[in-house]
Amino acid sequence: DTGVSQDPRHKITKRGQNVTFRCDPISEHNRLYWYRQTLGQGPEFLTYFQNEAQLEKSRLLSDRFSAERPKGSFSTLEIQRTEQGDSAMYLCASSLDGLETQYFGPGTRLLVL
Amino acid sequence: ILNVEQSPQSLHVQEGDSTNFTCSFPSSNFYALHWYRWETAKSPEALFVMTLNGDEKKKGRISATLNTKEGYSYLYIKGSQPEDSATYLCAFAPYGQNFVFGPGTRLSVLP
Secondary structure, eight states, X not given: OOSOEEEOSEEEEOTTOOEEEEEEOXXXXXXXXXXXXXXXXXXXXXXXXXXXXXXXXXXXXXXXEEEEOTTSSOEEEEESSOOGGGOEEXXXXXXXXXXXXXXXXXXXXXXXX | OOOOXXXXXXXXXXXXXXXXXXXXXXXXXXXXXXXXXXXXXXXXXEEEEEOSTTOEEEETTEEEEEETTTTEEEEEESSOOGGXXXXXXXXXXXXXXXXXXXXXXXXXXXX
């Protein structure tokens, strides 16, 4: 157990529906990251927060994706109007700062039918 | 686009065998190289963070070396056990930029 939790662990949804995932990082960590991982690939960076500020978003993050970290603690990742191509494992990680080891949650596996 | 490669893609070994994998990364703007172990249905677990050329880290039967000048790192497992079965990921951390992960090496240790 790394101390980072994610909920839900699995989500099955129909194309066009909205989904929201939650990540609870290690409490003293300032940085929070979201990644997406598909079969045969390593995790790909989506976005990160320094406390409550979203500082960078990948070009992979289309405008259907939005992430928040309202009080600098937990974070949510919402995908609107899901598409089959959104099916993936969504991983959250946290770290003390940008140069430190990132600690990962177990991920949320999304399947879009 | 930064490219991080890992080989082999997958590996099957017998219990007791020793094995090693490779991670290749850009040799410029290097800050750190991280190794993670990811078991099915669990969180990726941080194994090592390596920052200096020539670094060698060890944790039990697992060790890693780093060559920043040529851009590679090796991960070694001595006397593999079934519980070592996992995907091993390396992540290149360039200075001031986000982690770039390799695709991983999937290890299966057969009893």
